[in-house]
Amino acid sequence: MPVVLLLWSANLCAQTTAQVLLDSAQISIGDQVKLVFRVAYSKNGLFQRADFTELDSLKGIEVLGVDTPRTRISEVGAFTEQTMTLTSFDAGRYSLPAVPFYVAEGTRIDTAWTKELVLEVRDVTVNNDSLYIEPIKDIIAEPRRFSDYWPYLIVVLMILMLWGILRFANKPVKEQVFPRMLVRKAPHEIALAKLFALQRGSPWLHANAMKAYYADLTFITREYLENRYGIKALESTTGEILAALKKETIPDEAVEILNGLLQTADLVKFAKANPDAAAGETWLERSVELVQMTMPGAQQAAEEADNGPELTNED
Numbered sequence: 001m002p003v004v005l006l007l008w009s010a011n012l013c014a015q016t017t018a019q020v021l022l023d024s025a026q027i028s029i030g031d032q033v034k035l036v037f038r039v040a041y042s043k044n045g046l047f048q049r050a051d052f053t054e055l056d057s058l059k060g061i062e063v064l065g066v067d068t069p070r071t072r073i074s075e076v077g078a079f080t081e082q083t084m085t086l087t088s089f090d091a092g093r094y095s096l097p098a099v100p101f102y103v104a105e106g107t108r109i110d111t112a113w114t115k116e117l118v119l120e121v122r123d124v125t126v127n128n129d130s131l132y133i134e135p136i137k138d139i140i141a142e143p144r145r146f147s148d149y150w151p152y153l154i155v156v157l158m159i160l161m162l163w164g165i166l167r168f169a170n171k172p173v174k175e176q177v178f179p180r181m182l183v184r185k186a187p188h189e190i191a192l193a194k195l196f197a198l199q200r201g202s203p204w205l206h207a208n209a210m211k212a213y214y215a216d217l218t219f220i221t222r223e224y225l226e227n228r229y230g231i232k233a234l235e236s237t238t239g240e241i242l243a244a245l246k247k248e249t250i251p252d253e254a255v256e257i258l259n260g261l262l263q264t265a266d267l268v269k270f271a272k273a274n275p276d277a278a279a280g281e282t283w284l285e286r287s288v289e290l291v292q293m294t295m296p297g298a299q300q301a302a303e304e305a306d307n308g309p310e311l312t313n314e315d
Helices: 002-012 147-171 185-200 207-229 238-245 252-270 277-294 299-309
Strands: 016-020 025-029 032-041 045-048 064-066 068-071 078-087 090-097 100-105 108-113 119-120
Touching: 002 252, 016 108, 016 119, 032 045, 032 100, 045 078, 045 185, 045 207, 100 185, 100 277, 147 299, 185 207, 185 277, 207 238, 207 252, 238 252, 252 277
Parallel strands: 025 119
Antiparallel strands: 016 032, 032 078, 045 100, 064 078, 068 078, 090 119, 100 108
16 A cells, blocks of 8 residues: 555656545445545645535534544655545435645645545345344354464464574674664644745735635644644644643743634634734734744743843952
8 A cells, every 4th residue: 555655646746636535435324434535746845734624514424533644755745644434324325525635835825626426325224034033053063273273373483582582682782883863853843834834825815715724824733732732632622722731831922822813713714704914914923923932942941031141249
C-alpha cells in the first residue's frame, strides 16, 4: 500500500488532486464502512482542511468518527490521508457527495474535489430456521493440526531470541556511525507557518469565503493546542477546550483570545454571522499572538522582561 500511494502521489504532484476509496459498496443495517480520503499536491504545498459539511448532514447516514489527517512528504510530492467511519440504520441507496480539500500553494488556496460514491444499505434477513434448537451431539475428536504446535514453537523462538540477545550483549563494542536524524518541527513552528500561509492569501477580503476562512483559522489554532498541551482540541467544544486548559499554565490573555476566536467562529458557522474584513485580519493577528505567548519559554521571557534587570549596590 505505501508503494501504491507513493506512485499515486508522484503522478499527481504537478496538480492538487483528491480521491476517495470506499472499502465496501454494500453493507447491512448497523454495519460500519470506512471512507479513505487522499489528496496529492506538490511538496511545497501546505494541507489546510477538508470540508465534510454535506457528508455530515446527509440524511440516513451517520458519521461515527473522523481521524486526524496524516501527511507524508517525499522528493516528488506530498499527500494527506484522512479516514471517516460511517454507518446507517435505514435501508436504501445513498449517494455520497463529493468532498472538497483545500491546500495552500504559495499565495493561493487550491481546491480539489473527490468523486461521488454510492452506498447501498440492505435489510438484515432473519432465517426462521435458526430458531430451532438442535439436540446436543457428542464431542467429535479433532485431528491434530499445525496450529496445535504453536505453543511449543513460541517457546523455542523465545529461547533462540534470548540466546541471540546474550550473544549480542557479549559482542565487543565497535565504533558506530549514527545516521543523521530528521528533526521534527515544534507545534508552534507548524502553527505559525500555517497562519502565515493563510495570511498571504488574505481570505478575509472575500465575503463568500468568510465561513471557510474562520474554519481554517480555528482548525490551525485547535491543532496547535492539541499538539502543544496534549488535549483533544480538534474533537472538543469551546467549553471543553477551555476547561482542559485550566489544568495548564497559560496566560489569561491567551485564554481570552482563544475564547473570543472560537465564539466568533461559532457565530459565523451556526448563526450565519458575517464579520467585516478588519475583524478577520485582527483575529488572524490575535491567533499569531496566542501561539507566540504560549510557545515554550514565552511566559518566562515575558516575566523577565516585566521584572527587568536586578540592581546591585556597590560600596
